Amino acid sequence: MAVGLCGPESALHFDRTAFPASPRIDNKWFPLTPGMQYTTTGTVTSAEGDTERTVVHSVTGLTKVIDGVKTQVLWDRDYADGELVESELAFFAQTESGDVWLFGEYPEEFEGGTFIGAPNTFLSGISGAQAGIAMQTEPRTGTVSYVQAHAPAVGFLDCGAVFKEHEPVCVPTGCYDDVLVIDEHNPLEPQVGHQRKYYSAGTGLVKVTAEGGENQETLDLVKAEKLSDAQLQEINQQALTLDQHAYQVNPDYATTPKAEVATQSSGGK
Template sequence: DMTKMIGGVPSLVTWDLDYSDGELVEAELAFFAQDNDGNVWRMGEYPEEYDEGKFLTAPTWIHGYEEARAGIMMQGKPQLATPSYAQGWGPAVDWTDRGQVDQMGVETKVPAGQYKDVLVIAETSAAEPDAQQLKYYAPGVGNVYVGWRGAGEKTKEILELTKVEQLDAKAMAVVRAEALKMEKHAYEVSKNVYAHTPPLEQMPSTGQAAK
């Protein structure tokens, strides 16, 4: 329930944690906005990478800084047999990801349930042109499965959605506090990019007038 103004666009904030064998390897603040045609844009990312609990680096890219440009996270009207599209452009940190509609109308079963009419997006990058991540998106839910394809794929990562949970006000307050804590660190370590962005703002709740 927080936003950050990026390039004059109020962008929704997500807070992601990535664990491997129970150990936190990456935490990330990412920013998204939707246009009038339904396209969801990735406005930038602040990822923190860790090793054995120690902070290593934060390869940040945000639209408008160091030649970075927003890219499309999800097309409003995806179609098969269409060209790939940039998911963002962050040359300072080698962010060159691209997406392309790979399959539509797929049925997928994961621990969280069985989903129909699933959209599959194949993602690749300039650094690994012969490696693809396959991301499965279910209507009304989002990303439910991640697979891989290609001889150049190194991690061969597979992820499955195990549970869908709606956070209550107390849990949201905890998440909000953690996001703000992470942003404080971002201002300290990302001097060339994040330090120049305006602070996160909480969205007004229902019935609450915006200030």
């Protein structure tokens, strides 16, 4: 058990029976509705200069069992100066009481358009990795930090804390009056600094900023759209292909059940 990884009272209390048989993620701060796609754009500033970054988050209709829990699959594509640098599957599930948990990530890395590996893969229950809380049911300022996930084999530890509530924020998709700000950091990598993630009820992530650290990253939500049924089915197929490739790449991943298509309709045309 992770005792105090993110400070006092931050031990993880993972209970498989707290999750429903089929995933449904409707936490107002972190909704994952199959067929929704969110695009964020921004800049990463480092000693080498600025890089334009675009991340496309696609909520697939796939499910995958991780650590005995059926999770929902999110597919992220990360572009630097227009070139794909990472394609990632991330696995989430929500407890009956409303906490959203992260169960693992499979991030494929690319260089010059060529796949170079997925060294930062972690899956809850394998190689000491533990699922953690991606978003609380009722986040409040003044509460203790919590573990978002822990994977010692790859040096992954994300700690979250509610930094602010009721913040006004404007991004290209509009202005939001009641934004929740979560401070995130990895105590194992203090040189990275902190991220501040801004969430709007009903939408989810709308902004990312940096506090300290070697690289300064900012991202704003520029598009939130419901895909058509045909688009969702294409997204499902591409994510399935990524899931299948992972079995050839990562021995840990090869021990998990294959992803399955659970939803093919977004409610769109």
